Amino acid sequence: MERSEVLDAVRESAVELLKVEPDQVTEQAAFGEDLDADSLDLTELVMALEDRFGIEVPEDDLGDVRTVGDAVDLVMAKLGSGASA
Amino acid sequence: MTVATAATAAASRTSAASAPAAATRPPGGPPVRVPCRFLGWGAAVPGGRLTNADLEARLDTSDAWITERTGIRERRTSGSGETTASLATAAGRAALERAGVAPSEVDLVLLATTTADTPCPSTAAHVQHALGTRGPAVDVNAACAGFVYGLHLAAAAIHAGGLSRVLVIGGERITAITDPDDRATAILFGDGAGALLLEVAQPAAGEAGPGLLAVDLGGDGSAIPHLGIPAGDRYLRMDGQEVFRRATRAMATSCEAVLDGAGVSAEDVALFVPHQANRRIIDATAARLGFPADRVAVNIDRYGNTSAASVPMALAEALDAGRLSSGDLVLLSAVGAGLSWGSTLLRWGA
Numbered sequence: 001m002e003r004s005e006v007l008d009a010v011r012e013s014a015v016e017l018l019k020v021e022p023d024q025v026t027e028q029a030a031f032g033e034d035l036d037a038d039s040l041d042l043t044e045l046v047m048a049l050e051d052r053f054g055i056e057v058p059e060d061d062l063g064d065v066r067t068v069g070d071a072v073d074l075v076m077a078k079l080g081s082g083a084s085a
Numbered sequence: 086m087t088v089a090t091a092a093t094a095a096a097s098r099t100s101a102a103s104a105p106a107a108a109t110r111p112p113g114g115p116p117v118r119v120p121c122r123f124l125g126w127g128a129a130v131p132g133g134r135l136t137n138a139d140l141e142a143r144l145d146t147s148d149a150w151i152t153e154r155t156g157i158r159e160r161r162t163s164g165s166g167e168t169t170a171s172l173a174t175a176a177g178r179a180a181l182e183r184a185g186v187a188p189s190e191v192d193l194v195l196l197a198t199t200t201a202d203t204p205c206p207s208t209a210a211h212v213q214h215a216l217g218t219r220g221p222a223v224d225v226n227a228a229c230a231g232f233v234y235g236l237h238l239a240a241a242a243i244h245a246g247g248l249s250r251v252l253v254i255g256g257e258r259i260t261a262i263t264d265p266d267d268r269a270t271a272i273l274f275g276d277g278a279g280a281l282l283l284e285v286a287q288p289a290a291g292e293a294g295p296g297l298l299a300v301d302l303g304g305d306g307s308a309i310p311h312l313g314i315p316a317g318d319r320y321l322r323m324d325g326q327e328v329f330r331r332a333t334r335a336m337a338t339s340c341e342a343v344l345d346g347a348g349v350s351a352e353d354v355a356l357f358v359p360h361q362a363n364r365r366i367i368d369a370t371a372a373r374l375g376f377p378a379d380r381v382a383v384n385i386d387r388y389g390n391t392s393a394a395s396v397p398m399a400l401a402e403a404l405d406a407g408r409l410s411s412g413d414l415v416l417l418s419a420v421g422a423g424l425s426w427g428s429t430l431l432r433w434g435a
Contacts, residue, residue, distance in 0.1 A: 038153065039325075040154055040326065040329055040365055043326050043330050044333075044365075044369060047330060047333065047334070059324075059326055059330065062326070
């Protein structure tokens, strides 16, 4: 899957759950500082991505997610490991 | 003692059990599996109030933080002489008075509680004695999901025969096991009780009367480390994000299993009464199931999470406000420590 497709999916979920504008959701945007998301927002966002991509993200992995780009990386990594499993 | 990854197992169990009934659907809506009438309801809360401002003064937290993440503004707390038994008794008495049923006409008291006043005897025994009901009384511990389990057990007792009237109560003094200095949990919990009186019914052939249409119960003990009282501790400990995630999924899946089992969709349901654990779990579940806000019972802002008491308290409040009429479908759902979860679809009617 292309990185841009994953970014589009993260953007779509972020717009819906965080009530932000699409152009705010760049790879560099930090969930906390730039998108005003708290820990439960991030949990909800990751759950939406799990449903969308059929992946599983353990709670422990969320600690590394600070920016939208981090979330895209995480999804890409899960999709990669899923394909090779 | 199956500790299941129960979502799919529960779904197939419920729909399998409901399938034969669905084939003979009478006019007037889907059939009930256990016909019973809901004669009365009641709720009780203790006198103490704990507001977000009180918590701000004591803990490193803020009204905005609590409201944003939980939707809770205040909780009720028990003081001297207020026990799980006294709260449950008050709620049970209110239900009997509303029903116009004498305590001596009640065949069984089921008390859903996580906070029995003493390990022995059951707190239900105290309630039975205080109310003056006849016959058995037993505690049911399925944490926050206990009242839904109690309803299922009441329906089973009625269905099996012999018992005509069962008083199901959810009652908690959950602040007794809440660490006042733990800001992750102290902000969440409050005390209270709610009750519902069920009576056996024999509907005429083809009549879609009141009763339970479908039930889904499930458990996943792999969540034990994330929510509960650890060995050697006296207080509840919770891994909030993990519980949030698991609870949101379990509640939505369980509700879907019940709706599918009864062959109805969210549009057919007049009111969704979810466990009041966190406003955001309620909102996320309601959105996923397709319930608009005006068909969801919410009172978490005033009572916090009252564990097994939350569903009957929210149901009683909705009934007092006239939000349900005879013939309406009501979806109840709760998730608690264990995890244990349960959902049931009722057709309301006395």
